[in-house]
Amino acid sequence: MRGIAQLAKELGISTGTVSRALNGKRDVSDETKRKVMEAAARLGYAPNQAARALAQGTTRSIGFMIELDPETAASSDYFFMGVFDGVQSVLTRHGLDLLVLPCPTTQDRYHYLERFVARGVVDGIILASTQRVDQRVDLLQSVGVPFVTLGRSTSGQGYSWIDLDFEGVVNTSIDRLVALGHRRIALTLPFGEVNFGAVFEAAYRSALLRHGLEFDPRLMFVTRRSEQAGYRIVDEMIALEAAPTAVLLIYEVAAIGIYRRLAELGLTPGRDLSIVGLRDEPTVRFLEPSVTCFSVSLRDIGVAIAEAMLAQLPAHAGAYPPGIVQKLAHLELRAGESDGPARS
Amino acid sequence: MRGIAQLAKELGISTGTVSRALNGKRDVSDETKRKVMEAAARLGYAPNQAARALAQGTTRSIGFMIELDPETAASSDYFFMGVFDGVQSVLTRHGLDLLVLPCPTTQDRYHYLERFVARGVVDGIILASTQRVDQRVDLLQSVGVPFVTLGRSTSGQGYSWIDLDFEGVVNTSIDRLVALGHRRIALTLPFGEVNFGAVFEAAYRSALLRHGLEFDPRLMFVTRRSEQAGYRIVDEMIALEAAPTAVLLIYEVAAIGIYRRLAELGLTPGRDLSIVGLRDEPTVRFLEPSVTCFSVSLRDIGVAIAEAMLAQLPAHAGAYPPGIVQKLAHLELRAGESDGPARS
DNA sequence: CTGAAAGCGCTTACAG
DNA sequence: CTGAAAGCGCTTACAG
Numbered sequence: 001m002r003g004i005a006q007l008a009k010e011l012g013i014s015t016g017t018v019s020r021a022l023n024g025k026r027d028v029s030d031e032t033k034r035k036v037m038e039a040a041a042r043l044g045y046a047p048n049q050a051a052r053a054l055a056q057g058t059t060r061s062i063g064f065m066i067e068l069d070p071e072t073a074a075s076s077d078y079f080f081m082g083v084f085d086g087v088q089s090v091l092t093r094h095g096l097d098l099l100v101l102p103c104p105t106t107q108d109r110y111h112y113l114e115r116f117v118a119r120g121v122v123d124g125i126i127l128a129s130t131q132r133v134d135q136r137v138d139l140l141q142s143v144g145v146p147f148v149t150l151g152r153s154t155s156g157q158g159y160s161w162i163d164l165d166f167e168g169v170v171n172t173s174i175d176r177l178v179a180l181g182h183r184r185i186a187l188t189l190p191f192g193e194v195n196f197g198a199v200f201e202a203a204y205r206s207a208l209l210r211h212g213l214e215f216d217p218r219l220m221f222v223t224r225r226s227e228q229a230g231y232r233i234v235d236e237m238i239a240l241e242a243a244p245t246a247v248l249l250i251y252e253v254a255a256i257g258i259y260r261r262l263a264e265l266g267l268t269p270g271r272d273l274s275i276v277g278l279r280d281e282p283t284v285r286f287l288e289p290s291v292t293c294f295s296v297s298l299r300d301i302g303v304a305i306a307e308a309m310l311a312q313l314p315a316h317a318g319a320y321p322p323g324i325v326q327k328l329a330h331l332e333l334r335a336g337e338s339d340g341p342a343r344s
Numbered sequence: 345m346r347g348i349a350q351l352a353k354e355l356g357i358s359t360g361t362v363s364r365a366l367n368g369k370r371d372v373s374d375e376t377k378r379k380v381m382e383a384a385a386r387l388g389y390a391p392n393q394a395a396r397a398l399a400q401g402t403t404r405s406i407g408f409m410i411e412l413d414p415e416t417a418a419s420s421d422y423f424f425m426g427v428f429d430g431v432q433s434v435l436t437r438h439g440l441d442l443l444v445l446p447c448p449t450t451q452d453r454y455h456y457l458e459r460f461v462a463r464g465v466v467d468g469i470i471l472a473s474t475q476r477v478d479q480r481v482d483l484l485q486s487v488g489v490p491f492v493t494l495g496r497s498t499s500g501q502g503y504s505w506i507d508l509d510f511e512g513v514v515n516t517s518i519d520r521l522v523a524l525g526h527r528r529i530a531l532t533l534p535f536g537e538v539n540f541g542a543v544f545e546a547a548y549r550s551a552l553l554r555h556g557l558e559f560d561p562r563l564m565f566v567t568r569r570s571e572q573a574g575y576r577i578v579d580e581m582i583a584l585e586a587a588p589t590a591v592l593l594i595y596e597v598a599a600i601g602i603y604r605r606l607a608e609l610g611l612t613p614g615r616d617l618s619i620v621g622l623r624d625e626p627t628v629r630f631l632e633p634s635v636t637c638f639s640v641s642l643r644d645i646g647v648a649i650a651e652a653m654l655a656q657l658p659a660h661a662g663a664y665p666p667g668i669v670q671k672l673a674h675l676e677l678r679a680g681e682s683d684g685p686a687r688s
Numbered sequence: 689c690t691g692a693a694a695g696c697g698c699t700t701a702c703a704g
Numbered sequence: 705c706t707g708a709a710a711g712c713g714c715t716t717a718c719a720g
Contacts, residue, residue, distance in 0.1 A: 002713085003712095003713050003714075004713065004714060004715095005713075005714095013690075013691085014690065014691045014692075015691095015713085015714080015715090016690075016691060016692075016693090016715080016716075017689085017690055017691075019714070019715055019716085020689095020690090020715085020716085023715080025716090027689060027690085028689070028690085029689060029690090032689080032690085044458070044462055045462070046459060046462035046463045047463065047713080047714065047715095048398070048463060048464050048712090048713055048714065049394075049397075049463040049464055049465045050393075050394045050395075050397035050398040050403065050464065050712080050713075050714085051394075051398050051696090051712070051713035051714035051715090052463075052713080052714055052715075053393075053394035053696090053714090054392070054394040054395050054398050054695095054696045054697065054698085054712090054713080054714070054715095055695080055696050055713080055714045055715040055716080056696085056714080056715065056716095057696070059394065068425055068428055068429040068432065081412055081446075084412055084446045085412045085446075085448055085449055088412070088446065088448035089448060089450065092448060092450075092451070097445075097460075097465075098446060099443045099444070099445065100443070100444035100445070100446055101441075101443065101444070102425075102428045102429075102432065102442060102444055104429060104432035104433060104436060105429055106433065106436075107436070114388070115390060116441075118388055118389070118390035119390045119391065119392060119393040119396075120392050120393055120394065121393045121441075226626060227626045227627060227629070227630040228626070228630070230630075231630065253626075253627065256627060256630045256631070257630050259630075259632070260630045260631070260632045263632045264632070282570060282571045282572070282597075283571060283597065283600060283627045285571070286571040286572070286574075286575065286600045286601050286603075286604045287600070287604070288603070288604045288607045288608070346697085347696095347697050347698075348697065348698060348699095349697075349698095357706075357707085358706065358707045358708075359697085359698080359699090359707095360699080360700075360706075360707060360708075360709090361705085361706055361707075363698070363699055363700085364699085364700085364705095364706090367699080369700090371705060371706085372705070372706085373705060373706090376705080376706085391697080391698065391699095392696090392697050392698065394696080394697075394698085395696070395697035395698035395699085395712090396697080396698055396699075397698090397712090398696090398697080398698070398699095398711095398712045398713065398714085399697080399698045399699040399700080399711080399712050400698080400699065400700095400712085401712070689720105690719100690720090691718105691719090691720090692718095692719090692720105693716100693717100693718090693719105694715105694716090694717090694718100695714105695715090695716090695717105696713105696714085696715085697712105698711100698712085699710105699711090699712085700709100700710090700711090701709100701710090701711105702707105702708095702709090702710100703706100703707090703708090703709105704705105704706090704707090704708105
């Protein structure tokens with residue numbers, strides 16, 4: 001005999017009563033409750049997760065699916081760790097566990113998710129690296145599993161998402177660079193079909209339009225999230241007959257490669273090429289000269305995700321206003337020294 | 345009716361037979377097997393995780409506990425993503441899932457783990473950020489849950505671990521720096537009680553001894569994993585009456601802060617201060633001048649961890665020689681330009 | 689306030 | 705090769 005049965009026997013009461021006491025149900029005497037709690041703590045008893053999940057039909061855990069693409073994920077640890085912490089801070093208060101589900105490089109993201117969903121491993125799913133067209137959204141919606149995406153998608157309709165305000169970043173950056181006299185502003189875009197790539201590009205185009213600047217597809221560079229990518233595009237930019245005088249980076253780490261290549265060429269960031277990065281990752285903040293970029297609280301993003309999740313869980317209705325949450329996280333400009341007046 | 349019962353009804357056979365077919369047991373006709381598989385695929389059926397875990401007494405998933413310490417994790421450290429991928433590549437082949445368990449900053453690591461273990465959420469545990477004295481090791485050993493630690497500990501005895509060869513790194517670095525004429529070599533150590541801090545320091549002391557160099561506690565700097573930490577220690581080193589001419593970094597990202605501070609002071613890495621970092625993170629590899637550091641395959645470390653895990657799981661005995669695995673991952677020197685001859 | 693019992697959705701000896 | 709049935713460890717109406 002083990003588990004709750006053993007505990008019950010030890011106390012000389014029924015397993016039902018033990019269960020009710022442990023779960024803080026009403027209709028159990030304080031005395032019994034106290035004794036059960038004490039014994040559970042003493043014996044280190046915790047209800048078996050599988051049995052409880054089976055009986056309750058709920059796992060009390062939320063899955064956060066991330067992707068281990070070696071190139072993309074290679075420097076995104078920091079990003080997710082911060083978000084995880086925010087998610088946890090909320091879930092913990094509600095007795096929910098966070099399980100991070102890392103989709104291996106070799107596996108298809110759709111099937112990876114599908115399996116977890118079909119087996120009922122978690123009560124809700126958080127999706128990252130949301131694609132422009134993301135079948136995972138359709139899957140989750142058709143199955144009816146509560147979910148929140150970090151990043152929008154054109155798939156599905158009326159679901160909860162939290163995203164960075166890429167439009168705001170682009171507008172602020174372009175306005176700033178134009179005010180500094182820049183007319184040819186390059187842009188780096190993410191490799192692959194992540195949705196924020198499309199958002200970034202669209203915002204860029206409309207910002208140029210707003211300033212009456214010509215859109216030149218040769219000024220757009222598709223890059224991986226890597227230092228190497230920044231190193232490479234310097235030469236590509238210089239090779240253009242009309243080279244850009246500024247560049248807006250979707251992945252700020254590229255600045256590291258750009259700085260290095262510029263140094264090799266005897267050029268100076270902020271003078272010979274203006275650079276604006278996305279997030280103020282510590283790595284980039286310490287470059288010399290410091291990179292102009294934007295700050296955002298990863299923890300707050302995590303908190304927002306968790307709240308959007310809770311709003312969908314029946315067991316937690318009331319704690320948060322039920323309904324769909326769609327929220328853009330504002331990014332605040334942190335002016336550095338990597339951008340300056342355009343030189344003709 | 346749902347789940348396996350529904351599938352069984354659909355096919356007009358018993359749930360037992362469906363289960364046996366799905367699990368590839370012998371004693372099921374190929375014909376039945378085929379039909380069941382087909383129907384399962386068509387209906388998107390996957391056995392409920394909780395029910396299966398309860399019946400089998402095994403969850404078929406392995407937990408990887410990491411810590412969300414904001415200061416430590418806050419650097420763009422892709423260490424874990426690489427390791428996860430290696431672990432996955434092995435586990436997947438054996439039908440095991442990897443669940444990453446992120447311990448929130450606000451929670452005690454011991455109790456966080458204890459709860460997961462008591463509830464039987466996973467069949468095995470991988471531990472990271474192993475402490476010099478780590479009660480989690482004792483816990484896991486007393487409960488008898490299979491586990492592998494990433495990093496050694498003085499707690500427990502005779503358990504499986506995979507660790508970086510810090511001793512090798514220190515020996516190679518000190519030999520190299522001494523050969524370059526350095527006599528006063530500083531060291532950065534990790535904040536807190538992680539075991540590799542003690543290993544790093546011990547190796548440093550014995551390497552100095554081997555070269556007949558004096559050990560000076562003022563040359564040891566406890567740092568967080570951050571760029572900021574590197575920035576700060578430059579001034580501290582310079583302030584010493586006998587300043588070090590070289591520094592060996594436990595956290596390579598510190599090089600970024602060091603570079604910045606040196607630049608501000610008009611000093612040059614590799615000439616005015618020699619710097620050797622630990623791992624060749626991309627961030628650091630692109631600094632100018634490039635940082636001398638060491639390369640190691642994170643994926644291989646993950647593979648080794650997973651294999652050490654499988655060796656402990658009864659269900660997978662045979663695939664890997666059972667027993668305790670204790671392995672040091674070799675780090676290969678990648679000479680850069682951040683260290684050079686000592687200047688008097 | 690408490691106990692007895694059914695049921696959650698699987699797996700697995702046990703018969704046949 | 706297949707079915708009927710017990711059992712995994714919980715939770716929860718239902719009585720009392």
